[in-house]
Amino acid sequence: MKTIFDNKSLLLIALVVFFSLPLTGCWGQGELNEMGMVMVTGIDRTEGGQYKLTVMSALPTSTQGQQGSASNMWIGVARGSSVPDAMRNLNKISPKELTWIHNNYVIIGEAAAREGVGDIMEYFIRDWQNRMDKFVLVAEGEASSIMATPADTDKSLFRELEGITRNSEKWAKVYISDFMEFMIHYANKTCDVTAAKIGTYKADRTTLSSSRSEGNVTTGESKILYIYGTAVFKDGKLVGWLDGEETRGLQWFINKINEANVEHSEPEKGIRAVMEVIVAKCNITPFVREGKLVFRADVNTRGRLIELIGGINIMDIKETERLEKSLAKVIENEMRRVFEKVQKEYKADIFLFGDKLYRTKPSIWREVEEDWDEVFTEVEVEYNVKVVLRGTGELINNIKRDREE
Amino acid sequence: MKVKQTGKYKCAQPKTILEQKLIDVEKQDKEKLKDAYITEALKDNLSSLKGIFKGCYDFSIREVQKPEEQLTYAICYIDGMVDSTVVNEMVMKSLNHICFGAAKDTQSRLNIMKNNLSSSGEPKLVSCLADIVSELLNSSCIVLIDGHSEAISIYMEGTKTRSITEPTVEAVVKGPLEAFTESGFTSVTQIRRRLKTHKLKTEYLKLGKESKTRIVVAYIEGIADRKVVREVKRRLSAIDTDIILATGQVQAYIEDDYLSPFPQTELTERPDSGVAALVEGRVLIIVDGTPFILMVPTTITYFFTSADDYYNRYIFASFIRVLRYLALFVSIFGPSLYVAITTFHAEMIPTMLLMTIANARAEVPFPAFIEAMLMELVFEVIREAGARQPKTLGQALNIVGALVIGQLSVQAGLVSPAMIIVVAVTGLASFLIPKINTSREVSLIRFPMLILGGVLGIFGITLGVLVMLIHLVSLRSFGVPYMSPITPINLKGMKDAIIKFPEYMLTRRPDFIQKNNLTRRKEKDENNIR
Numbered sequence: 038m039k040t041i042f043d044n045k046s047l048l049l050i051a052l053v054v055f056f057s058l059p060l061t062g063c064w065g066q067g068e069l070n071e072m073g074m075v076m077v078t079g080i081d082r083t084e085g086g087q088y089k090l091t092v093m094s095a096l097p098t099s100t101q102g103q104q105g106s107a108s109n110m111w112i113g114v115a116r117g118s119s120v121p122d123a124m125r126n127l128n129k130i131s132p133k134e135l136t137w138i139h140n141n142y143v144i145i146g147e148a149a150a151r152e153g154v155g156d157i158m159e160y161f162i163r164d165w166q167n168r169m170d171k172f173v174l175v176a177e178g179e180a181s182s183i184m185a186t187p188a189d190t191d192k193s194l195f196r197e198l199e200g201i202t203r204n205s206e207k208w209a210k211v212y213i214s215d216f217m218e219f220m221i222h223y224a225n226k227t228c229d230v231t232a233a234k235i236g237t238y239k240a241d242r243t244t245l246s247s248s249r250s251e252g253n254v255t256t257g258e259s260k261i262l263y264i265y266g267t268a269v270f271k272d273g274k275l276v277g278w279l280d281g282e283e284t285r286g287l288q289w290f291i292n293k294i295n296e297a298n299v300e301h302s303e304p305e306k307g308i309r310a311v312m313e314v315i316v317a318k319c320n321i322t323p324f325v326r327e328g329k330l331v332f333r334a335d336v337n338t339r340g341r342l343i344e345l346i347g348g349i350n351i352m353d354i355k356e357t358e359r360l361e362k363s364l365a366k367v368i369e370n371e372m373r374r375v376f377e378k379v380q381k382e383y384k385a386d387i388f389l390f391g392d393k394l395y396r397t398k399p400s401i402w403r404e405v406e407e408d409w410d411e412v413f414t415e416v417e418v419e420y421n422v423k424v425v426l427r428g429t430g431e432l433i434n435n436i437k438r439d440r441e442e
Numbered sequence: 443m444k445v446k447q448t449g450k451y452k453c454a455q456p457k458t459i460l461e462q463k464l465i466d467v468e469k470q471d472k473e474k475l476k477d478a479y480i481t482e483a484l485k486d487n488l489s490s491l492k493g494i495f496k497g498c499y500d501f502s503i504r505e506v507q508k509p510e511e512q513l514t515y516a517i518c519y520i521d522g523m524v525d526s527t528v529v530n531e532m533v534m535k536s537l538n539h540i541c542f543g544a545a546k547d548t549q550s551r552l553n554i555m556k557n558n559l560s561s562s563g564e565p566k567l568v569s570c571l572a573d574i575v576s577e578l579l580n581s582s583c584i585v586l587i588d589g590h591s592e593a594i595s596i597y598m599e600g601t602k603t604r605s606i607t608e609p610t611v612e613a614v615v616k617g618p619l620e621a622f623t624e625s626g627f628t629s630v631t632q633i634r635r636r637l638k639t640h641k642l643k644t645e646y647l648k649l650g651k652e653s654k655t656r657i658v659v660a661y662i663e664g665i666a667d668r669k670v671v672r673e674v675k676r677r678l679s680a681i682d683t684d685i686i687l688a689t690g691q692v693q694a695y696i697e698d699d700y701l702s703p704f705p706q707t708e709l710t711e712r713p714d715s716g717v718a719a720l721v722e723g724r725v726l727i728i729v730d731g732t733p734f735i736l737m738v739p740t741t742i743t744y745f746f747t748s749a750d751d752y753y754n755r756y757i758f759a760s761f762i763r764v765l766r767y768l769a770l771f772v773s774i775f776g777p778s779l780y781v782a783i784t785t786f787h788a789e790m791i792p793t794m795l796l797m798t799i800a801n802a803r804a805e806v807p808f809p810a811f812i813e814a815m816l817m818e819l820v821f822e823v824i825r826e827a828g829a830r831q832p833k834t835l836g837q838a839l840n841i842v843g844a845l846v847i848g849q850l851s852v853q854a855g856l857v858s859p860a861m862i863i864v865v866a867v868t869g870l871a872s873f874l875i876p877k878i879n880t881s882r883e884v885s886l887i888r889f890p891m892l893i894l895g896g897v898l899g900i901f902g903i904t905l906g907v908l909v910m911l912i913h914l915v916s917l918r919s920f921g922v923p924y925m926s927p928i929t930p931i932n933l934k935g936m937k938d939a940i941i942k943f944p945e946y947m948l949t950r951r952p953d954f955i956q957k958n959n960l961t962r963r964k965e966k967d968e969n970n971i972r
Contacts, residue, residue: 058897065846066785066899068809069800076793097800099855109801138789316521 038213070097073111075132079180080120080157081146081380087093087116088149088157089180090123093195096133096264109188110193114181120160137166142198143173143216144235146180147267148277150268154225154230169217172202175275177236186260188238194262201264205233209288209297209314210281211265226354227391227402227409231287234266235279271385279375286375289336289368290388292319299424301363308347312340312364323394325401330391330412333419336368341428352433357426365422376418386413469564478571484588488516491586494575501578502526506534511542514588523581525600529641533583533596552590559585563596579654588607603628617753620709626656628731632713633660637720641665647678655686656730658817660716665723667956670920674725674738688732696738698918703883706919708740715749723956725920737956739920743927743939745884746770748876749794751942760941767940769874773885776868778903780893785810786899798860805855811896813857817865818892820847825869918947926954 079091091114093251098109113130117123127135143161145154154175161167176183203213213233214222222230231331237260267279267287279287288294294317302309320335342351379385391409395402404413480487488503496550500521502709508515519526536558545551550568559565563583568574569592571643573583581599606628609621622629630644641663657678661671664971677696686692689709697706710716711734716726720735727736737744746766751759784799791799806813824843831839848866851857866887876879887910894902917924917968926936935952937943950960 056891067788068808069784069788069796070803072788072800074788074793074796095797095800097797097804099801099804136788141793168788237653284914383600 046219067136071134072097073131073135074139074409075079075135075137076110076139076141076144076193077144077184077198078137079144079146079176079184080149081180082152083116084384087118088120088123089114089116089146089181090120090127091184092127092135093184093193094131094133094135095193095195105148107303110188110195112184114386120157120206121164130199134436137164140167141171141195143171144180144183145173145211145232146176146177147178147275149180150175150270153274154232154270154275155177158216158223162215167168167216167221170215171231172213172215173219174235174264175232177234177278183237183262186262191253198264202263205264206295209285209294210308211284212267212293213264222389223270225392227386227395228389229385229387230269230270230273231279233264234268235262235264237262244344252432268271269379269383269385269387271383276383276385280378282371283375283378286371286373287379287387289317289319289372290321291333292317297344299364299367301360301367303347306347308349309344310349310360310364311344311345312344312424312426314338314340316340321388321393322374323390323398323401326417328411330394330401330416331419332393333421334372334418336365336372336422338365339427340364340424342426342430345429345432347435350434351429361424361426364426365424368423369420372420372422380414380416384414390416415438443900460916465705479569480571480574480586480591480593482589482591484514484516484586486588487924488518490571490924491518491574494571495578501756504529504534506537508538508540511540512598513540513542514585517583518578518586518866519583520578520954522579523579523600524583525946526860528598528600529583533559533585536561537585549682552587552592552594555585555587556594559594559596563598566595568594568595569593574824576654580592599627606632612715612749614712614713614748614750614753616912617749618712618714620713621727622713622716622733622735624731624733626658626728629713629728629733629735630658630660633716633720633726636713637718645675646721647675649678649681649683649692650686651682651684653685653687655924657686657692658726658730660720660726660728662720662723664953664954665959666725667723667958670739670956671725671921674727679919680728686729689727689729689734689736690732692727692729693736696736698920702913702917703887704742704914704917705880705883706738706740706917706924708737708744708877709734709736709879712749718752722951723958734743738924741919741922741926741954742914745875745877745880746940749939750876752945756942756944763940763942766874766876769871770881773872773881774887775891775903776871777818777879777888778891778906779900780864781810781814781892782895782899782903785896786951799858803858803859806858806861807856810861811892813861814864814892814896817857817861818868821865821869837955922954926950 040260057259073094073096075092075094077093079093081089081091083089091112091388094111094113096109096111111132113135115123115126115129124135124137130194143158145157149157158173184194186194188197202213205213211233212231219230221230222228227311230364240259265281265284267284268275269277269279285294285297290348294314297314298315299312299314299436300309301312316337316339320337322335324331324333324335345351349360351360376388379387386409390413391402394405445793446543469655478490480483484757488505492501492503498520500523502519502521504517505514508518515537517529519529537555540555540558542551545554552708556565556567557709566577568577574593577595577597578584580597582595582597585594586870587593587595602625603625606623607621608619612621620632634642634644639662642648643661645659647657647659649657659671659674659678674696675809678692681692681695683691684697693705693707693709699706708719710719716735716737720726724737724739727738729735748762751763752909754762764862775864788796803810808816824839824847827839828836828843848862852859852862868885872881872885875884891906894906896902915923915925915929923930926932927939932952932954934950935954938952939949949962953960
């Protein structure tokens, strides 16, 4: 190994390389205990046209010694001419170096949302610290007041939010979209955006867990946080809300039903049947009929009975078919109700009809592209819902019905 | 500046006059011995031997006169090297009862003596003084006879050796509980007993100018690659040092890349492992004086192999092997990944886990890198203390190690509990590699990795991994690529590498070691059950 380098110069090179490593200053390095991990960011618009940023950040606190589980969440509020400006201004009060690498929720206040959501989200999409799989929520009222809700059972509100988000898949009355989906729909001119609604309501404390903070004992009432329903945007601006049932109706259209109940009841006959959806698939086909744009929604649903009250004989195939038809009618009504409301009231294409048209019938789309907003208010929807019952649970017929016979 | 001139190359230059003289004397002595032959006069011979062994109190001479047969002889030996009771019982007795009868000429008298001495060992005739000296030092007994210019040498080793004990480093659950001892000859016997074939060749050479250590190269003719055997012998005979005390020294001399942290020779103290290596076509190097033997060539997969793998069923053996590979990964990258991820890439950790780690670190005054470096060093200190301490101090060490460093440092808030866990897991993982010498050396790579991870994050670790991989694939052990059978890929060889296939599927020997003779058994044979 006779090379141009002798041992001495090799050693020198190694030393230079070694000592230049620390000179990088450990770029991008940060100790965990010096960081404040922002978990929830709330954005409001003040009357002066400024942004008001509320952050909920976890500050590392030693768990040793102290037995009490005090919340280690720090809430800071700052104002600024832009979202990043407000973020910088937070340094005025923040005890730790705030980072957004674990920012899981962005809550947009109602006023800010009505002014337009795009300008707010721009920063969160562009910044490297925020990930695309985090969630967007729209607050009913001010985001900052929602974030000031005292945590119920967990140590921090953030954990509650996380739990509620997980549960949102278990029912269809809310759908929480992540950054990615939200921004794709926002950027797409073929459709409009929705986001889940977050809010609080007052309720009697006695029905709730005992870990609520002491201050609320005397009032007997406390603020409860919920995520339920949907905020509807039109051209990136909040135009209105959908309640739970309407949200579920919307989700039949956009194939987001994961778990849901469909309830058919005839109170006069004392009949009530509840189906749990196993699979729900909706296929939207646009076509032109007599010069009018029609969208056919073919919904195929499979489910199982989870409640059956009254005199339906489920072993009789005719009665079962009748039940399936009435369940299908329930779904159809639900869809019809939300579609008509959104079409007439909000005029926002949150059903992704434009997108469907663009994908399947691009020639028609090109014709209506310019004035899709008006065309959308005129389109008709044909519903074709099919329900198939698979399984009746642990029982066959209603227990009481068998006894009476 | 004057100092500099005389500094660097001084040693290489001719010595002082005194040194030169000593060297010359030595040379002369050697040459004198080489050309010196014993004479017919016993007295002269004895005085020259006495001159050579002047100042050696363990050198014994017994002169015996037997006038009825006109015989005067002397028995020379080094006490302790030769069992003196054997000398008394066998040599003296057989020479006492000697009867030359009609034989008068010197040659026939010598033959009769030689025959008589056959009862105590294999008699050899020597006449060169140098040979006599080396035979004496090699536990032989020399019989010098008056009137003969040849002496009879009988090999009779009487050295006290340790008895065969259980393996201490490579313990197994099932399987033979027998380890090599310091005696090289016993080691060869232990191998021979398990391998009853004349094809097992044991070649013998001496290394070390002063120590003259016996070294045996063992291999199976017809299986071992001839080139490898020749290369092993060439490298061994090229060792030109004064003293060889243990296998580790030989290892350092014959390795392809002696600077590498990855050993390219494998140590074992188990005869069964040695025999298994022989049958695969590898060459053993047995060094007299250590209970460890060397196996070459070796590849990286052998370091994850324990003898126990072959005595257990394949499911467990495979599971443990995969676990060992994981353990190696953890022991090299555990602390560096922890430091890199927590200080550079906190976004990689799930939020809740991050909060737990951050809370654990809340009061720690050191940066994570310093903390990790400190704790790793402390761990190494405890480990080394445990290895070198007298056994009676074990309890005190345990208390200091576990209690003071483990518990109190966390309570005092100097170290975070998470770091203790990382260091402990890393340390434990490094013990999982069955070849303990290897695991200790290889797991030291975690220190440079820790520096890279602490300074450049995962980018730095990636650089380190790259350098390591480039080094590994370029490494060779006696011509065999070090990473085989993983790369260059050898699917047949993989049957006994990361996963151990059931014994009946291992029909071929690994063909990256040798290509002469690959059949362990015929794949289709009516004698086989399957």
